[in-house]
Amino acid sequence: MVVNRVLDLVGKTPLLRLQLSNCKWDVFCKLEKFNPGGSMKDRMALNMINEAEKNGKLRPGGTIIESSSGNTAIGLAIASAIKGYKFIAVVDHHASPEKIKMIKAYGGQIVVVGDGYPANEVAVIEREQTARAISETMENAFYPNQADNYANRAAYIDTLATELIEELGNIDEIFGAIGTGGSLCGTAMGLKKQGRNTLVTAVEPEGSIIFGGDGKPYFQSGTGNPIGASIPQIIDYSLIDYNLYSTDAEAFNTCRFFAKNYGLLIGGSAGGVLYKAIESLIKKKGKGIAAIILCDGGERYLDTVFNDEWMNKNHLMDDCISRNLRDWLRGMNNGLISMGKRSI
Ligand SMILES: Cc1ncc(COP(=O)(O)O)c(C=O)c1O
Numbered sequence: 001m002v003v004n005r006v007l008d009l010v011g012k013t014p015l016l017r018l019q020l021s022n023c024k025w026d027v028f029c030k031l032e033k034f035n036p037g038g039s040m041k042d043r044m045a046l047n048m049i050n051e052a053e054k055n056g057k058l059r060p061g062g063t064i065i066e067s068s069s070g071n072t073a074i075g076l077a078i079a080s081a082i083k084g085y086k087f088i089a090v091v092d093h094h095a096s097p098e099k100i101k102m103i104k105a106y107g108g109q110i111v112v113v114g115d116g117y118p119a120n121e122v123a124v125i126e127r128e129q130t131a132r133a134i135s136e137t138m139e140n141a142f143y144p145n146q147a148d149n150y151a152n153r154a155a156y157i158d159t160l161a162t163e164l165i166e167e168l169g170n171i172d173e174i175f176g177a178i179g180t181g182g183s184l185c186g187t188a189m190g191l192k193k194q195g196r197n198t199l200v201t202a203v204e205p206e207g208s209i210i211f212g213g214d215g216k217p218y219f220q221s222g223t224g225n226p227i228g229a230s231i232p233q234i235i236d237y238s239l240i241d242y243n244l245y246s247t248d249a250e251a252f253n254t255c256r257f258f259a260k261n262y263g264l265l266i267g268g269s270a271g272g273v274l275y276k277a278i279e280s281l282i283k284k285k286g287k288g289i290a291a292i293i294l295c296d297g298g299e300r301y302l303d304t305v306f307n308d309e310w311m312n313k314n315h316l317m318d319d320c321i322s323r324n325l326r327d328w329l330r331g332m333n334n335g336l337i338s339m340g341k342r343s344i
Contacts, residue, residue, distance in 0.1 A: 007082055010035055010042045011159045015167055015291075016264070020278065021330045024287045028168060029274065030160070033266065033297030037074040037102070040160070040295050044182050045075025047155035048144040049083065062140040063088065067127035069222040070099030071296055072146050077106035090131040092123035094221045098300040119314075120217035120248075124229045147232035152182035153189070161190020164291050171198045172288035175277035177223045177269045177295055178202040178210055178243075181235030187293065188239040199241045201280070203273045206245040210235065219248045219304070219314065222295070223269035244280070246272030248314075252305045253321035255298055259306065265298035268305050275321065282328045 003009055013034045018027040032040035052058035063086040066076055073089035080087035089095075089103050092114035100110055113130050114123025128145070135143035146152045160183065164171055171191065176184040181202075188200045207216035208224025215227035225231060251272030258264040258274070266274065277292045304310050311317050 005082055006036050007046060007079060010046055012163060013040075018278070018292075018329070020282050020328055023282055023284060025281050025284055026168075026287075026289045027277075027281055028289070028291050029264075030164065030291055030293045031264075032293065032295050033299075035075075037071070037078050038297050038299065039071040039074065039267075040156075040183050040293065041071040042075040042078065043159055044146065044152040044155040044186075045072055046079050048146065048149055048151045049076070049079050049085075051151035051154075052142050052144065058085070058142040059140050060084065062086070062142055063135075063138055064142050064144065065090065065131045065135045065138070066144050066146065067091075067124070067131040068095070068146070069122070070095035070103070070300070071222055073103050073108065074099060074106070076144070077103045077108035080108065081106045088131075088134060090127045090134070092127055093117060093119065094122050096221065096300050097303065102300070118217065120219045122226045122229075124226060146182065147180045147230075148234060150234055152180055153186040153234045153236075156183050156186030157190040157193060159190075160293070161187045161194065165191070165194055165196065168289050168291060170289060171196055171291050173199045173201065173281075173290040174293065175201045175203060175273055175280075175290070176293035177273050178204050178235070178240075179223045179225065179269075180232045181210075182232075183293060183295070185234060185236050185239050189236075192239070200239060201242040201244060201277070202240045203244045203246055203276045205251070205269070205272060206247045208245075211243040219316070220246070220251050220268045220272055221301070222267075223272070244276040246276050249316050249318040250275045250321055252311065252316055253318050254325065255301070255305050256311075257322045257325050259298060265306075266294050267296035267298055268301055270294035270296060271305070275325070278325065278328050 015028040035042040065088045067090045087108040113126040135141040191198045204224040205218040205220040207218035209215040254275040255271035
């Protein structure tokens with residue numbers, strides 16, 4: 001493939017087939033880490049900028065300021081670099097050092113808020129307030145506000161959903177993380193728009209309050225909605241059929257299992273989605289096609305999810321998770337995962 005701009009590489013990410021033991025379902029992981037910025041958020045970052053340019057909220061030479069746990073900011077930093085905007089990311093300690101270094105590498109500036117928060121709490125409210133406040137003090141500034149920006153959700157309707165349909169045809173079930181709700185609700189809208197009757201399952205960290213509950217701190221970064229934060233406007237609950245909770249231990253031990261056994265390095269929230277998806281698909285009777293959206297790669301969580309010391313310190317190591325995965329994935333193709341029809 002030859003492209004003229006890095007932005008033309010956003011989307012069209014590959015699928016990895018997953019074979020479950022004693023289960024006739026065809027299961028595919030959509031590997032969003034293969035976007036240029038390493039996550040699915042490249043799609044919405046580009047669309048939010050394109051829409052703001054169209055409706056005059058962003059003019060040439062302007063500055064984009066956004067609150068982010070890192071992935072949206074990386075997408076915005078890339079698009080800003082290419083389109084000639086300045087970019088300021090407002091982050092808290094949930095943005096890993098790897099993500100912050102990437103934002104800076106693309107020319108973005110960093111503002112850190114939420115000093116004094118424990119490691120498993122997120123300063124979403126401070127982040128959003130600060131990003132809005134900075135944007136109000138600047139000329140030609142644009143605060144995308146991803147949680148309430150419909151261009152976030154719209155970014156996936158004709159991209160991720162269409163790719164899944166082109167690659168898989170009919171899709172019976174999809175599983176995805178939910179934070180702002182943009183990726184899962186947008187994909188669900190796209191599937192419905194194209195006449196698919198796909199069942200949609202949202203996976204949030206245990207402790208996130210999107211589907212109610214008292215809430216409690218969690219380590220999974222970029223996903224869910226913590227206690228006290230308002231529910232993003234772009235979440236449309238009518239598009240979601242089921243919701244599941246993944247613990248940090250389930251999420252992170254799944255990441256470690258897939259890296260060590262199958263050479264697949266995925267991020268923490270993707271690990272949670274993958275574990276809960278496999279756990280529910282393994283019980284299914286009959287046949288069907290399922291797609292699991294894996295938001296980002298593990299390269300940006302090397303100091304946490306993939307660090308033994310950090311995992312032990314936070315009491316997150318759990319051998320039960322890998323034992324379960326080994327059982328659920330046992331037996332097919334030796335390598336258990338195959339690309340297309342060919343075993344690897
Ligand atoms: C790692 C990760 N997982 C999950 C999500 C949630 O995605 P969405 O905001 O589309 O619901 C995000 C969003 O930033 C993310 O960065």
